[in-house]
Amino acid sequence: MLDLLPGSTDPALRSELSFQFSNSTLIPVSSKPVPAKSVHRLEELLLLGQTHEASEAELNELNTLLRGDQRLRELAVESLGMDSMLVEAFEGRVCSAASRRQSSLPGSRKIAKRAIWRIGLAVAVALAVGVGWLHHSPQNRSLQNRPAGKPKQDPQAAIHSSASESSEPTLQNLTQLDVTPLPGGNDFGTVTLAEGAEWLPSKSVGDHVGEGPLVLTSGIGRIHLRRGAELLIDARRAIAKMHFHLDGTVSVTQGDVIANVTESALGFIIRTPSTKIVDIGTRFAVSVDSAGRSEVQVIDGAVSCLPIDADAIRNESMLSAGQTFRFQGPTDQRGQMIDQPSLRFDDLETLRDKWDSARPQGELICYEGFDYPPGLLRRTDAGQGWTGPWHPHTDESKQPVAVIRQGQYLSGLPWLISRSKTYCVAPSASVSARLLADPISLDVDRDVFVSFLMRRQRLGPHGQTGGGAGISWHATKDLRPEVGHLGSEHLVFALSADMNDNLTASTGTGRYNGGVKLRNSGNYFVVVKLMLRQSGPDNLVAKIFTQDDAPQITEPPQWDSEGHPFHHQGYLRKLQFWCGADAVAAFDELRIGTTWESVVPLRH
Amino acid sequence: MHQGQLRGFILASVGDFQNAADILQKTNLKIWQKADAFHRDQPFLPWAFAIARYEVLAFLRDRGRERIVFQPDVSEMLTDVFESRYDHWDPKQLALHQCLDQLCPEHTRLISLRYAKGMSLAGVASETGRSIESVKCILLRMRRKLKQCIQHRLAESS
Incomplete structure (x- = not known):
């Protein structure tokens, strides 16, 4: 019997993997399946080797194990293949988001990009499918973009820097949790x-x-x-x-x-x-x-x-x-x-x-893509259809308590046309408000559609007060400045991810209705329909979508949440996004329009 | 499109993340440089593997007596195995994405520290306030769980 495991420090393993000569070929004595203990030891050694934490003796043991058994080599390759997929899974998300952002250029820029892209088709054809993947690979991007003479950037470091550049200190721990994989699910x-x-x-x-x-x-x-x-x-x-x-x-x-x-x-x-x-x-x-x-x-x-x-x-x-x-x-x-x-x-x-x-295209009344420089949400007149900048709900003249970020915390959804890379984070216990340029009368028969991207992360236990976040609409009974002044508004509609993780629709204080259950910290695209009625009660319904669940291009027959009907009067004048004391929320791509189609811009 | 397989091939050759990333980078550069030599009537991956294999050999040669995870003979045996079983990669990758979604946030975080940030076991332990042994056990357990989940999903889909 020949001892082929001189480096192995595991006696049990040594006894399980003894070899003998047979017809000048080394074969295992036993044809039994590889014992679980050997497999576990192999996985452990591979894990240690991947980040240079294996000792010399452990590396020798690993090499000896692999030399001696084809089945262990197959298991090692399978294991390393999964490691590679895991690296790819997390890197892929970064690339995918970047790719989505690149392909989301609106209007003429998109047309121009398409034209350029068409010209590039000839090159793509020349390289065919085989090398075409390089256009999307992170490594290629870093190679192409790296100026001569500059040290190369490790892909892992690129992820790091991407996260750190966009991280707000108070949200650092949340960024670390932001590892939702690429779209999956059985939804094509x-x-x-x-x-x-x-x-x-x-x-x-x-x-x-x-x-x-x-x-x-x-x-x-x-x-x-x-x-x-x-x-x-x-x-x-x-x-x-x-x-x-x-x-x-x-x-x-x-x-x-x-x-x-x-x-x-x-x-x-x-x-x-x-x-x-x-x-x-x-x-x-x-x-x-x-x-x-x-x-x-x-x-x-x-x-x-x-x-x-x-x-x-x-x-x-x-x-x-x-x-x-x-x-x-x-x-x-x-x-x-x-x-x-x-x-x-x-x-x-x-x-x-x-x-x-x-298809009814409708009209977009308001848009806010939070296309501001990262940092505190500035008091500027960006966006469309608003009057004045974002402000705390209590004081129109002050700086809102919200920050603009760029990163992965609130990622765009693959099927949604997004106009900017940045989004807005509402820190715990904050409310930011903005006024509509053209207030909407509540005393007419009309439907108003609102859509937005949202991520709400409950920080406390399920059911703890302060774990909710959402958007609310406020009305004033009179638009005259001396009557409809700040503070005279009252809550008329609200849509939130509440402390119990329900999609709750509200038609005013005390009138709440829980809808579908949400996952804590999921990225959601929310569409709300405000049904304003002159003689009957008003109400709102909402539908929520995830990246695995693209919206319909036309208004759906079923909704995920519906409020209690209530007759409101006055003018819809102010929109607020808010976050409870035990949550952090992010918002983006806020649209108000006259039809489903006007607020659900799908890529196709 | 084939970046995952290429990374897997190289990782199976050298066994550690950092060197695998370096070699992958060099391989991609070589592929670009040699793009004209690629005939469209040949399959892409074996051609790319051949380039990667050359880069791995250059790496092993340059490393000389420095400590490496896999000795050259073992490296060659592993790449031979890899080349014979790299198919069905995409369904597995897709299944992995779905399985990752099922992990609890704490375990997802741990996995991401290891695979997105390339942290050592000691680094993950320090970051999460756990012992190295505990991190090692969780990672091994999570990987087994993911493997079972992938197999289950692939079996379901077939």
Whole structure:
């Protein structure tokens, strides 16, 4: 018997992993599974080695263990693979947020960026899918941006500095807890429109689409995917069969589908029986018949068609706008370019435009993106639709007790268009107020929609007074300065994450109604509908969304919280965001508008 | 897109975060420099692994007698294993994200100190007011829990 564990300090392990010569090859004496104790020791040694905390003897032990057993090597690789994924999970969040911010430029800047990006398409095509990932990698970014001669920045240090630059001392411990991973969950998107659509499993507009099969048996449907792609599915000619996979790809095994893909979903993949269609920022149509014959038609931009069972990419598989490729069946891996596509998708495109133009856009009355320099919330007239700066609710002339931050505490949501990188933090026991430029009469029949991003972290135990935070609306009975002065306002509506973690709607002091349960310290997008009525009681309803739960593009039939109806009079004049003594809250992307659509700007 | 696999490959070669990050950085630079030599009819990852392997060898050569986690022969054996089993990475990564969400805030914080900030066991212990042994036990337990959760989610999805 040959002792191959000279460095091992664990007697039990030494006895479990003895080896002998057999046909000149070293094999373990026992073919039993690796004992749990050995596995634990291996994991422990790997853990110590990762941060240079293993002694010389422990490193020898580790190397000896790994030399001697293939199963332990496999376990080590599996373990180190998970370590790598964990590093990636936390780094990915930083990159994802940065990427989202980059792609959230509003208006003309976004159009200009799109144009530049289109030019860059040629380069992306040249590098194909393989090296395309480098555009998004944190390492690449640091390499590209580092001036010559400057020392390189460790990715970990970059995370550190990013956090520390934006940290407010009093919030330091909260920043450390801010490690929510990237979007997950079994939610790929939302059914956003349907015309005569019958789904299996049954779906209505506003329903989410999860991992698994989805069949459209008739009509036309539209799904907005959380990653930034829009699918138009047409079952007027034939049933459309799809499958949404855990890796974010979509298989179309039968039917006609148009994909409209935004920059954020670059690399989006649709699989057909014979091909993988990798989007390079475009609109393309896929048509698959019941025999597995398929056509890929590029409407705009470019795609790459890959054989379904290979990673390789062939040069001739790149398709640009106007081109169509036909595959004769599931076994046809090469396909061929055709001049005349058998299907025209013009009518579907027309229908899509009609849907879009029919959507009520409404009017944005107020907007506050908290696009101020980090630090104390300044007394400036930024934002739209307000009069005067933010101030403490008790004194219009003073500095509000709130700070502007930039960082990960309140991260934007992937499907929401955000205009700025900064957000506002309401420290414990603070109230900040701002006046609307045009007060809204409570004595007319109209609906007002309000949306905002919010994170509330309860610091005390569940149920402790002071653990809530939220937004409230205040009215004055008379707008004349001598009557409607400061302090004459009364609370008319409020929406909060309360001390019991309920989404509570209120129609005034003493009139509260708890809604859905919230997770402490979650990032939420909240949409509130204020229903103002001239003769009947007023009320409010609210709906809340997380990053895994994109909103509908039209007003939903169901809400998550509803207040007690109460008849108010006067003018909605002041908005406040507040935070209890045992909580910290952050707010961003505050919008007031006339329709759901005007306050829910979705990326698609 | 493939950064996780590449990092995993390098971490399996050298065994420690700091050197793995350095080598990953150098590998990315090399990939950029050699982008013209990449043929689009070849799979990307094996090509990138070959470049990474060269960088790992250069690292081991330059380190000489300095202390390293994996001896060169062990490093090679581990990378061979890695190259044969790096597929299904994305579903695992996705499952991990979902599983991380289920950890309690304290454990999430501990994991993040280790993996987001790259802290040593002693550093995490000091930061959290625990003993090194306690931190080690929690981390090992959390990793096992995450591994089980990933397996459970993958089994569910299949």
